[in-house]
Amino acid sequence: MPAPGNVGTAAYPRIHSDRSVSFQLKAPSAQRVVLRGGAGLVKDALAMERGENGVWSVRTPPAAPGFHYYWFEVDGLNVQDPASYSYFGYGRETSGVEVPDVDSAYYQPQPGVPRGSVREHWYFSEITGKWRRAHVYCPPDYERKTRTKYPVLYLLHGAGENERGWVEQGRAQFILDHLIASRTARPMILVLDSGYAAYRQAPAGTNAWSTAIAAFEDVLLRELIPSIDASFRTRTGREDRAMAGLSMGGMQTLGIALKHLDRFAWIAALSAPPRQGFDVATAYDGVFRDADRFHRQVRLLWLGAGTAEDRFLAGTKGMHEALAGAGIQSVLFTSPDTDHEWQTWRRSLRDLAPRLFR
Amino acid sequence: MPAPGNVGTAAYPRIHSDRSVSFQLKAPSAQRVVLRGGAGLVKDALAMERGENGVWSVRTPPAAPGFHYYWFEVDGLNVQDPASYSYFGYGRETSGVEVPDVDSAYYQPQPGVPRGSVREHWYFSEITGKWRRAHVYCPPDYERKTRTKYPVLYLLHGAGENERGWVEQGRAQFILDHLIASRTARPMILVLDSGYAAYRQAPAGTNAWSTAIAAFEDVLLRELIPSIDASFRTRTGREDRAMAGLSMGGMQTLGIALKHLDRFAWIAALSAPPRQGFDVATAYDGVFRDADRFHRQVRLLWLGAGTAEDRFLAGTKGMHEALAGAGIQSVLFTSPDTDHEWQTWRRSLRDLAPRLFR
The missing domain is CATH 2.60.40.10 (Immunoglobulins)
Structure with a gap:
């Protein structure tokens, strides 16, 4: 056919x-x-x-x-x-x-399943000197329950993709519709922005790559989150804000969210690139050093990969096991027989979203 | 640059x-x-x-x-x-x-101009047996004024384009933002659907082209409009519903809206293909035959083209003049020095939108 x-x-x-x-x-x-x-x-x-x-x-x-x-x-x-x-x-x-896929209903629209809506959200970034476009998913009842505020998942694409990836390739909107309709996930807002940024004026003595990472961190924390909180009915506490991303976006998520636990309590890395020489004691400024303190702050650390993406799976499992050895709990999810591709990430979102904001 | x-x-x-x-x-x-x-x-x-x-x-x-x-x-x-x-x-x-363009501010986002939002609207069409995706622009205050209902402009793309044309190429959302912010146009909802449709089962004895026209008419009247009215806070009377389209969409607009004046009171054809042998007395089932009756029903008939698109301009002017000769009022808009292209249609929308729902 x-x-x-x-x-x-x-x-x-x-x-x-x-x-x-x-x-x-x-x-x-x-x-x-x-x-x-x-x-x-x-x-x-x-x-x-x-x-x-x-x-x-x-x-x-x-x-x-x-x-x-x-x-x-x-x-x-x-x-x-x-x-x-x-x-x-x-x-x-x-x-x-x-x-x-024989198991595809969860990312297809279905009659009778209430639909949320995906909206373009434009905001001007002083940091980059440019207009940026995010896509924002609002859950099915958003228009009716006009006094309800919702938790927010910031969900990033991978390297080479853009802010439309989770909508066009990932079909995140349909996945959330199904999970919300079956009461498997709490109604939530998804924010899908571009993971790229460059300072309007680059700070001296920095290389392009590390500067891009820092610029995106700045845009996210100082411009995107405030703009979303001002434009949508969001719950704004750290317990109501999650960050996740795939591949490069997984790396960004770990780098940014673990550094800003005052902003995020739910963290997920989907097929994140393996980190060379991951050391629990020193990684991410030592955030894993004190397990009790970590667990008081982080409600969920979710790690996943497809079983066919060898290198990413090994890195993800390695991190999960090293964390377990240090008394840090994390969820390990594996997607059977899928590679570094969107079917892994659709399944990841289906597993992840129900665990958030509980 | x-x-x-x-x-x-x-x-x-x-x-x-x-x-x-x-x-x-x-x-x-x-x-x-x-x-x-x-x-x-x-x-x-x-x-x-x-x-x-x-x-x-x-x-x-x-x-x-x-x-x-x-x-x-x-x-x-x-x-x-x-x-x-x-x-x-x-x-x-x-x-x-x-x-x-030196005159481009009206289709660019500007800080300080409140933004409406463009949303994906999926609906299942029994007529075609398929899911369809429309894009819907809701004006800036839509989220705040939760008791306000809005008039609706159904706005079609041209042949070979699709439901994203007016957003990506036309930038209709920014044009409306500006017109609404300056109180030049009334706040309204825009519905941007695909102009293509094919019956799930084609009626016998019809050719593909005429069937496609009829199928789209059916989808629009029996599925899209009801779906929009059920999903958004619309005003649903004929005086609060407009139809417009560019090129093929202009042809569809004239064909459908003039036939269904019980549904549309505002009608606009942007760079519509010239109609061979346009005869005021017989065209569109004789709807122009009784000028008084026509003016009681149709609040606006808007015709436009770019001055560089010779054939479309000639057809548009010819129709305008023939109508005038028969006592039928229509607005004639021309876009200086632009051809059969989006700059003509951006300017057309800027001229058209302020005239609607007054």
Whole structure:
């Protein structure tokens, strides 16, 4: 069948019953066409075969379920599939394909499940000198219960993605709708901002990367949170504010939230990059040194990864075990057979959200 | 300067002071690279020149201000610019560039101007058998004045575009923010849906095009409007409901709204395709035959086009004049020096919105 979400009536990409995916591209002048994409779809580049009328095609091995980035490499040039909508990943717009999962209802809209809404939230950042756009999910009853205030989860995308990732690729809005409808999760607001920032004027003697990390921390704490609290009916105490992120966003979450426990009591790292030489006593300015103190402040430390993303899984497990050895409780979640990809993070959010604000 | 809205710190496209635009693409293996795009940017294809390291470049003549679609044609294949975000047009994702206008404040966010918010609105369509996503703009005070109900403008995109066009390319949300802040327009809700629909089961003996028109009409009247009225605090009388659209959407607006005056009292066609053999007496089932009756029902008939889009301007003027000859009042708006492109439609919305719901 044509992949769900193809543009118009496009016949390709096509999903086969074994979850392999067929792709086509018309490129009569091309000498060599290759399919590239996310780890759960194409481990390495797949050469495409030229057929009649200059139409190139290829069928992948069975893919992991869920969303996968992909693109064509035509004589060395990245080309997007006209049959696909675009998704921001790898620092650019790429094509994407959704491979059905037997367990997919939790991220699909369903009749009868009350829907929250995703809103664009624009705010001017003095720190960067630029307008920024966040996406904000408000739960289903937000419009009706006009005196109710809600806890907030700040949820970050990964490197190369942007503030639309959790909506378009992650479908966070539908995941929350389901969890809230079944009373599995408390109604909450999600804030999905871009994880990038650069100081309007960079401080002297700093490198671009560390400055970007610091600039985002500043934007988050001094501009985004106040702007959200001023614009939405939020609960503003630390016990009602969570921070989570995937991959680079997981690294940012650990770096920022563990440093600002006066602002966040719930912390989650999804497929965070392994930290070299993680030492419980010294990591994150020694926040793990006093387990009792840590547990009084941090209501949840959640760590997760897919079982197919070896390096990230090893780092995540290693951190969980080192923490356990030092008497620090954390939740370890693993997503079966998924790699460093959105199906891991959809499942992560499904596991994480019900644990928040309890 | 790099074009506003380039991905990250991309240096190209670059805008020059005469509004010409330079583009670059690295394509070492290419034999021929051509720049294509919207009428206000490249009238015909512009051949690009190969420079060092396989980087191709070109500088356009001075472009019209505003948003322009563009893409590269590399040896006959459409290639999007990795330096650009994607915008849905031409039935596929394309690159886009924003050329500054001296008169641009009205579609830019400004500190101090209260912001409305754009929300995704998902609804299941029994008529098409599919979930549909509309975008809905709610005015700045929507969250605070929780007893206030608002009039609604249904605003359609053009052929090849989709429900994000008025937000991403048109910046309708900022235009309305400004008009509402200055009390030039009444606070209103905008509904931006996809103009495409296909019956779950197509009626026998119909062709695809006429069926698509009818299917969209059905979706709009029987599903979208009820869904919006159930989900937002709308005023639901015909005097509080407007319909407008650009190009194909203008054609749809005239076809649907003039047929359903029990639902719409305010009607606008932006750069609608010229109608062959427009005859006041017979057009649109004779709705213009009785001018008094028409004026009692229709509070506004607004027609507009850019002065550089010859065919659309001629059709629009011709219709306006023929109506005037038959005693039917309509507003004629022209956008100086702009073609069949978004700057025409941004200006159109700025002129139109203040006239609605008065």
